[in-house]
Amino acid sequence: VPLEDTSLPLYYGWFLLSSVQEKVKSAAMGFLKTLESLDDFKNHLDDFAGKSVELEQYFEAKAALHCTTKFCNYGKAAGAKEYAQNPAVVKSYGSVFELSLTALFITPRTVGARVSLTEEQLHLWPADGEKEVESDVPAAASLPPGSRAHVTLGCAEGVQSVQTGIDLLQILALQQAEAPAAKELELGSLRYYGEGRWMLELKEPVRAPACFSSFYG
Ligand code: A2P
Numbered sequence: 001v002p003l004e005d006t007s008l009p010l011y012y013g014w015f016l017l018s019s020v021q022e023k024v025k026s027a028a029m030g031f032l033k034t035l036e037s038l039d040d041f042k043n044h045l046d047d048f049a050g051k052s053v054e055l056e057q058y059f060e061a062k063a064a065l066h067c068t069t070k071f072c073n074y075g076k077a078a079g080a081k082e083y084a085q086n087p088a089v090v091k092s093y094g095s096v097f098e099l100s101l102t103a104l105f106i107t108p109r110t111v112g113a114r115v116s117l118t119e120e121q122l123h124l125w126p127a128d129g130e131k132e133v134e135s136d137v138p139a140a141a142s143l144p145p146g147s148r149a150h151v152t153l154g155c156a157e158g159v160q161s162v163q164t165g166i167d168l169l170q171i172l173a174l175q176q177a178e179a180p181a182a183k184e185l186e187l188g189s190l191r192y193y194g195e196g197r198w199m200l201e202l203k204e205p206v207r208a209p210a211c212f213s214s215f216y217g
Contacts, residue, residue, distance in 0.1 A: 007075075008072045008074055008075035008080050008081065008084055009072055009074070009214035009215055009216045010071070010072065010073060010074060010214075010215050010216060010217045011068050011069075011070060011071045011072055011073075011214065011215055012068070012069045012070045012072065012083065012084075012089065012124075012212070012213070012214045013066045013067050013068040013069050013070075013212075013213075013214070013215070014066060014067045014069070014097055014099055014115075014121075014210035014211065014212050014213075015064065015065075015066045015210055015211050015212075015213055015215075016065040016066060016067075016099070016151070016208050016209070016210045017096070017208075017209045017210060017211065019209075020208045020209055020210075021064075021065050023206065023208075024065055024101065024113065024151065024153070024206060024208060025061070025065070025153070027101075027104070027113075027206055028104060028111065028113070028153045028154075029056065030187070031104045031106075031187065031200055032055040032056055032059075032106070032111070033055075033056075034185060034187065035055065035106065035190075035198060035200075036053070036054075036055055038183075038190075040183065040192065041198070044192065044196065047108055047195055047196030048108050048196055049108070055106070055111075058156060059106075059110075059111050059153070059154030059155060059156060060154055060155055060156075060157065061153065061154045062152055062153060062154055062155075062161070065151050065152075065153070066151065066210070066215070067099060067115045067149055067150060067151050067210065068165075069083075069124050069125060069126060069129075069149075069212075070083040070126045070129075071162070072084065072214075078128070079126060079127070079128055083126055088123040088124055089124060092123075092124055092212045093212060093213065093214075094211065094212070094213060095211070095212055096209055096210065096211050096212075097120075097121060097209070097210055097211075097212060098207055098208070098209050098210075099115050099117075099121075099151075099207070099208045099209075099210050100115065100116045100118075100205045100206075100207060100208075101113040101114065101115055101116075101151065101202070101205055101206040101207075101208055102114055102115070102116040102201065102202055102205045103188075103199055103200060103201045103202060104153075104199070104200045104202065105167070105168060105171055105197070105198060105199040105200070106196075106197075106198050107167040107170075107171075107195075107196055107197045107198075108156060108195075108196040109155065109156050109159045109163050109167060110152065110154070110155050110156070110159060110161075110163050110164040110167050111152075111153045111154045111155075111164075112150045112151060112152050112153050112164040112165075112167070112168060113150060113151045113153060113206070114149070114150055114168060114199075115149040115150055115151060116146075116149070116205070117146040117149050121146075122145060122146050124212060125145055125146050125149065127145075129145060129146070129148050129149075130143055130145065130147055130148050130169065133148070133165065133166050133169060136166045136169075136170075137166060137169040137170050137173055139169075139173035139176070139177075140169045140173070142176075143169060143172055143173065143176065147168070147169060147172050148165040148168060148169055150164055150165055150168050151208075152164040167197070170193075170197070171193050171197050171199050174193045174194075174197075175191075175193070175199075179191060180192055180193060182201075185200070186203075187200060187202060187203060188200050188201045188202045188203040188204075189201045189203075
């Protein structure tokens with residue numbers, strides 16, 4: 001393996017500054033607690049394979065919150081090298097951006113926050129970001145670039161983080177086809193997409209300063 005390939009990271013992304021991590025984690029906790037208290041949710045508990053579920057325990061929380069842009073797998077992923085050499089990526093490396101977390105969602109597999117990228121932030125989004133998971137979500141390629149952008153907040157036992165973006169795209173594909181009726185809550189509009197998929201569109205997006213960088217592991 002050439003040295004230049006081994007020097008590529010596991011992934012690039014925006015890493016939430018430590019000052020905002022707690023804020024985002026407590027917003028997520030608030031979401032889970034609110035959800036658990038709703039009769040609508042209790043009526044769909046079968047989705048989570050249980051009669052009673054403590055969501056805070058069901059999901060294993062993630063330590064360092066981030067929004068992945070490009071998963072490079074140390075250069076083994078398709079397009080990794082091209083991404084690393086993209087002038088926008090090189091120029092922005094180490095800069096702080098403000099991410100806007102506009103929705104929170106859960107499925108029986110993952111809990112995450114949707115990130116709505118600005119035009120500037122979309123320059124750092126990989127061209128194949130959505131297409132990559134077309135085998136899991138056939139409608140993915142027809143969704144706008146950046147649709148997959150998210151922060152993984154937690155995963156159920158045995159579930160890998162990569163699932164969060166797939167779950168998000170599945171919800172967005174359903175939303176595009178026909179959005180179900182919303183329940184208006186203090187935090188925002190809650191919708192149920194079937195099969196344990198819930199999304200809360202936040203009335204007040206959470207603003208999260210985050211450093212664009214990479215992770216080597
Ligand atoms: P995500 O961005 O949804 O959190 P892991 O710890 O599993 O090696 O993953 C490291 C990071 O890279 C996680 O943030 C994870 O998911 C993301 N990731 C893992 N595999 C992929 C993939 N195939 N495509 C895109 N992102 C991935």
